[in-house]
Amino acid sequence: MAIKVRFFASLREQQPDGLSQIEAEGVLTVAQVWERATSTPLMPENVLCSVNLEHREPGEPVSDGDEVAFFPPVTGG
Amino acid sequence: MAIKVRFFASLREQQPDGLSQIEAEGVLTVAQVWERATSTPLMPENVLCSVNLEHREPGEPVSDGDEVAFFPPVTGG
Amino acid sequence: MAVQLHDESFDPARLLAEFETSLPVGSFGATASFVGTMRNHNEGDSVTAMTLEHYPGMTEKQLEEVIQDARQQWNIIDALIVHRVGDILPGQPIVLTAVCSAHRAAAFDACRFLMEALKSRATFWKKETLANGESRWVEKNTPG
Amino acid sequence: MAVQLHDESFDPARLLAEFETSLPVGSFGATASFVGTMRNHNEGDSVTAMTLEHYPGMTEKQLEEVIQDARQQWNIIDALIVHRVGDILPGQPIVLTAVCSAHRAAAFDACRFLMEALKSRATFWKKETLANGESRWVEKNTPG
Numbered sequence A, B: 001m002a003i004k005v006r007f008f009a010s011l012r013e014q015q016p017d018g019l020s021q022i023e024a025e026g027v028l029t030v031a032q033v034w035e036r037a038t039s040t041p042l043m044p045e046n047v048l049c050s051v052n053l054e055h056r057e058p059g060e061p062v063s064d065g066d067e068v069a070f071f072p073p074v075t076g077g
Numbered sequence C, D: 001m002a003v004q005l006h007d008e009s010f011d012p013a014r015l016l017a018e019f020e021t022s023l024p025v026g027s028f029g030a031t032a033s034f035v036g037t038m039r040n041h042n043e044g045d046s047v048t049a050m051t052l053e054h055y056p057g058m059t060e061k062q063l064e065e066v067i068q069d070a071r072q073q074w075n076i077i078d079a080l081i082v083h084r085v086g087d088i089l090p091g092q093p094i095v096l097t098a099v100c101s102a103h104r105a106a107a108f109d110a111c112r113f114l115m116e117a118l119k120s121r122a123t124f125w126k127k128e129t130l131a132n133g134e135s136r137w138v139e140k141n142t143p144g
Helices: A010-014 A030-037 B009-014 B030-037 C012-021 C060-071 C104-121 D012-021 D058-071 D104-121
Strands: A001-007 A022-023 A046-049 A054-056 A067-071 B002-007 B021-023 B047-051 B054-056 B067-071 C003-006 C030-037 C045-054 C076-084 C087-088 C095-103 C124-132 C135-137 D001-008 D028-037 D045-054 D076-084 D086-088 D093-101 D124-130 D135-137
Touching: A001 A010, A010 D076, A022 A030, A030 A046, A030 A067, B002 B030, B002 D104, B009 B067, B009 C124, B021 B030, B021 D093, B030 B047, C003 C060, C012 C030, C012 C076, C012 C095, C012 D012, C030 D104, C045 C076, C060 C104, C060 C135, C060 D058, C076 C104, C095 C104, C104 D028, C104 D104, D001 D058, D012 D028, D012 D076, D012 D093, D028 D104, D045 D058, D045 D076, D058 D076, D058 D104, D076 D104
Parallel strands: A001 A067, B002 B067, C003 C076, D001 D076
Antiparallel strands: A001 A022, A046 A054, A046 A067, B002 B021, B047 B054, B047 B067, C030 C095, C030 D028, C045 C087, C045 C124, C076 C095, C124 C135, D028 D093, D045 D086, D045 D124, D076 D093, D124 D135
């Protein structure tokens, strides 16, 4: 299955070689998407995740065609 | 002594014959100013009073030259 | 100018912009403001006009005291109170309060304090004209 | 329009006036609003510029959800959230939240809720440029 991967803000800068798409067979969790897409297997604790524009926990599953995003704590407003 | 008297809002309309100035000898309280200035000796409970632009209680004394005002609860804003 | 009474309709957006422009650029991070506008209905009745009476001299003094009280309670950069007096129509602004501060909590708290304090303390009185032609003094303010 | 993202500087006063003008005259009695403005200092350092990154699609959706949450908690007539994205300078507005309601309590409460909710939930990230030329990501928001 194909998963689209996005990094934002400081994570985008820290993962210059992060993949924008990964291929996988079988079910992956969000944290496993991080492991496949980055060169730093252990996802830092303060990284936030979303799947298809909704916040998700690292242990939740990802489906074919999903967009998974990783970003630091938000600082808007 | 000469006391200036003012009525505002509904009290002004209810006291069309209210005096705008009274003369008195000796010390008067705010409530006594009301009695002298109006035709309704008993000052209603919900009437608010000021002396020289400061809120005052009915029992407080008034001095020569003071401006005493009577008005209903405020409704601005 | 911290306190303004207007006897004709005022433009809250313009006064708010002037208020902010009067402060040094980059000095404040938060502006909270409130505008009270005349509604065309009150207590179940249709209202066509209103007259706002005040106590000249005392009202301005009270509003300045309200701002001083806010300054003592919160770390604010500047505050503004604008209030209409005289004859007013539905849709026209009655009151504008605004507070600039470094951070948002003080601005929110102080702006709300200005409104609650002026509604409970400042000598203004509203008289409504109803659609049937009758008029009545508003007897008390709604709680905040 | 309830949610707006602007990639160039916006005029809070004008947008607030447009927001009110879009509502029926006399229908609302209370408008609470908040403007967050970029300061020229933060955490003890002089700041000369800032970049606001967001997650297109997700951010707008979150802001609309924040407004829906406010509508469920308070009896409000309309609400507005405007947020800057892109490069921004000290003194420029970052965010505007506004709420119109019949009475003031709902407007005050809901306007503050919009700000707190968007600061904690909406996917925006600030990167500051300091006076010494260095840049840094803001790590967390100040509490409200």
